[in-house]
Amino acid sequence: MIDLPTAATFSAVIADPRFIAGLAIAALAGIVRGFTGFGSALIYIPLMSAVYGPLIAAPTFVIADVVTGLAFLSTTWRKAHWDEVLPMAAAAIIAAQFGTLVLQWAHPTTLRWALSVLVLSAVALLASGWRYHGKPKLIVTIAVGLLAGILGGAVQISGPPIIVYWFGSGHGADILRANFFAYFSVFSMGSVVTYALHGLLTATVLALSLFITPTTLAMMAVGTKLFHLAKEGNYRPVGYIVAILSAIASMPLFDGLLR
Numbered sequence: 001m002i003d004l005p006t007a008a009t010f011s012a013v014i015a016d017p018r019f020i021a022g023l024a025i026a027a028l029a030g031i032v033r034g035f036t037g038f039g040s041a042l043i044y045i046p047l048m049s050a051v052y053g054p055l056i057a058a059p060t061f062v063i064a065d066v067v068t069g070l071a072f073l074s075t076t077w078r079k080a081h082w083d084e085v086l087p088m089a090a091a092a093i094i095a096a097q098f099g100t101l102v103l104q105w106a107h108p109t110t111l112r113w114a115l116s117v118l119v120l121s122a123v124a125l126l127a128s129g130w131r132y133h134g135k136p137k138l139i140v141t142i143a144v145g146l147l148a149g150i151l152g153g154a155v156q157i158s159g160p161p162i163i164v165y166w167f168g169s170g171h172g173a174d175i176l177r178a179n180f181f182a183y184f185s186v187f188s189m190g191s192v193v194t195y196a197l198h199g200l201l202t203a204t205v206l207a208l209s210l211f212i213t214p215t216t217l218a219m220m221a222v223g224t225k226l227f228h229l230a231k232e233g234n235y236r237p238v239g240y241i242v243a244i245l246s247a248i249a250s251m252p253l254f255d256g257l258l259r
Contacts, residue, residue, distance in 0.1 A: 005207035034223020042243035046250035069185030079178035091145030093190030099153020119247035122160035
């Protein structure tokens with residue numbers, strides 16, 4: 001079910017002292033997403049969860065991800081390997097039904113600690129250089145999609161297993177970036193439906209998303225310009241560093257700084 005916002009909802013969202021922090025988080029995540037094609041959830045979800053809580057962070061992210069993903073997919077879809085993207089996204093959407101139950105029922109503080117640990121572990125794995133080696137196979141693609149879907153449904157961080165898988169495929173940076181945009185666009189559309197069925201698209205979520213989404217979109221354009229100016233080997237470390245800092249800063253231990 002979807003609970004539509006009213007004028008009072010918008011007023012309450014704007015008057016909330018957390019509002020500016022939310023926009024700043026969206027801007028930072030947008031720049032990284034435009035620059036790397038991935039990593040926005042590793043930044044947005046832990047920080048936004050620290051400010052608003054996981055039940056606001058996950059659905060606002062997925063709404064923004066649908067709009068921004070489709071906008072940028074229009075310029076990258078021809079480079080994407082859809083024979084890899086679609087099976088993975090389909091498996092992820094199915095598995096996300098189970099992950100969403102975790103989001104609904106887990107204690108917010110426990111979920112936030114788990115988020116920080118997950119992000120730090122994911123970055124450590126990605127930065128270690130370990131990769132799945134070989135051409136993508138359908139059965140492995142589906143398995144990766146199922147794991148990504150559970151993580152995505154729970155906290156919208158479905159990227160790490162996909163990144164590890166595709167970074168070892170031998171694809172160049174432009175194809176990897178196109179694949180990421182394609183996968184996240186399809187998965188996010190499925191996640192919107194999933195969250196709606198679970199009653200997570202509240203009036204506050206929708207109202208806040210109307211501010212978060214254009215902010216993210218504008219900053220993605222900035223990130224895209226930076227991508228074209230950067231060397232191919234530089235774009236991954238940038239995402240890793242920002243994600244690590246976000247995971248540490250968003251730990252419940254530092255709530256006094258973010259709230």
